[in-house]
Amino acid sequence: MTDTVVITFPYSRKEAERIAAFLGADVVEYTADIFTTVFAGRKRIIALMSMGIVVRKIAPLLEDKWRDPAVVVVSPDLRYAVPVLGGHHGANELANELAGLGMQPVITTATESRGRNSVETIAERTGTEVLNRNSTRQVNAALLNADIPVHAVQGPAIVLAGPDVSILVKKGEYTVGIGCRKDVTPAEVVDAVRAALAGNAISEDDVLVYATTIKKFNETGLVEAIGILSGNLIFLDDDTINAQAGIGPSRASKIGLLGVAEPCAIATSKRKTIVMIKKVYGRVTVAIAR
Numbered sequence: 001m002t003d004t005v006v007i008t009f010p011y012s013r014k015e016a017e018r019i020a021a022f023l024g025a026d027v028v029e030y031t032a033d034i035f036t037t038v039f040a041g042r043k044r045i046i047a048l049m050s051m052g053i054v055v056r057k058i059a060p061l062l063e064d065k066w067r068d069p070a071v072v073v074v075s076p077d078l079r080y081a082v083p084v085l086g087g088h089h090g091a092n093e094l095a096n097e098l099a100g101l102g103m104q105p106v107i108t109t110a111t112e113s114r115g116r117n118s119v120e121t122i123a124e125r126t127g128t129e130v131l132n133r134n135s136t137r138q139v140n141a142a143l144l145n146a147d148i149p150v151h152a153v154q155g156p157a158i159v160l161a162g163p164d165v166s167i168l169v170k171k172g173e174y175t176v177g178i179g180c181r182k183d184v185t186p187a188e189v190v191d192a193v194r195a196a197l198a199g200n201a202i203s204e205d206d207v208l209v210y211a212t213t214i215k216k217f218n219e220t221g222l223v224e225a226i227g228i229l230s231g232n233l234i235f236l237d238d239d240t241i242n243a244q245a246g247i248g249p250s251r252a253s254k255i256g257l258l259g260v261a262e263p264c265a266i267a268t269s270k271r272k273t274i275v276m277i278k279k280v281y282g283r284v285t286v287a288i289a290r
Contacts, residue, residue: 002026003043004094007034012048015078019046022101035061038069044094045071047084054084066133066270070094074103082106088120088136116143119166122150128168131209131234131268138164158223169232172208174275176231177265179212179285180222189225192281200276200288204229211236211264213257240267250278261287 004025008016013027020027023046028034030049035057038045047054051073062068062085070090073082081098083091087109095105111118119136123129130136142148142164153159161167176193197204210226212219214235226233238256241263250259257263261278269289276288 001041004046005038005042005044006046006048007038008048012076015076016048019048019074019078019098019101023097043069044090045069046074046081046094046098047071048074048076050076051082051084058085065089072098074098078103080104080106083108087112088118088140090124092121093124111140111143114144118143119168123168126168127171129171129208131167131169131232132161132163132165135163135166139166167234169209173206173270173290174202175208175265175268175270175289176210177212177261177263177268177278177287177289178210178222179260179264179278180216180219181283182219184219184221184283186221186225186228188282189222189284190228192284192286193225193229195281196276196279196286196288202275202288204231207231208270209234209268211268213241213260213264214238215257234268236264236267243267261285262289265289 002025004023006016006020006025006027007030008027009030016027019025025046028038039061054071054073058071065086066089068086070086071084072091072094073084074080078101081095081103083095085091092107092109092112095107099105107113109118118140119130139148159167178189178193180189210231210233212222212233212235214237216222217235223233242258244258244263244266247259247262262274265287266272266274266289271290274287274289278285278287
């Protein structure tokens with residue numbers, strides 16, 4: 001099974017197979033529940049049918065633009081490829097790919113329709129992900145009227161950024177929340193993180209970001225440890241940490257926090273799912289989310 005699927009009615013099977021052969025995709029025939037089925041396991045969906053059918057079928061399935069698949073409607077005559085869902089998350093790119101079959105991509109996202117790249121497009125081209133996703137609204141709006149500078153920072157480093165600055169980091173599936181005692185050593189942190197990752201069969205390369213409380217901003221042992229791990233460390237403010245749900249009791253309540261390791265892992269994760277609840281390794285506490 002591939003990440004891309006073409007949904008078609010029987011009478012358009014020949015055209016669908018032509019599209020699938022061009023993209024290296026699968027072909028499935030339309031049924032009443034086919035969109036429910038493919039939404040769960042495919043990243044890119046081409047619907048060879050009228051847009052009205054697609055809109056009605058996918059509307060109840062929509063959850064979050066960062067997790068929903070890219071959906072492109074192709075007109076039955078193969079003239080037009082219209083991104084309906086996830087324009088900035090693969091659909092625009094897919095429509096442009098279909099131009100190789102002679103179709104006209106109909107792009108409606110504000111940035112691309114004006115010949116500009118969105119934050120999400122830049123992230124995809126650089127093999128990175130947007131860490132602070134809410135920032136894209138402001139940055140993409142600014143991109144409509146001006147060229148926004150892109151700054152590459154080589155670490156180890158600390159970056160302080162406002163809400164209108166999009167931060168792109170290497171791709172990864174997991175986030176690691178870290179709490180630690182004062183004056184912890186880099187070796188203690190590295191050993192704790194590696195033990196936690198190994199215990200869950202997770203590679204260091206699969207970590208999107210490491211996160212902790214802003215109260216640990218001057219904890220040099222922690223900062224140096226993440227540098228050794230070649231990771232990205234971000235510091236979360238109290239409001240962000242305390243806004244997370246489903247966190248167990250923590251000693252961090254003494255400093256006004258709901259917790260550190262678990263809420264930091266959840267706050268920076270994509271799916272808001274805990275993989276490993278907080279676990280103590282000496283003077284370091286680690287939690288993992290995805």
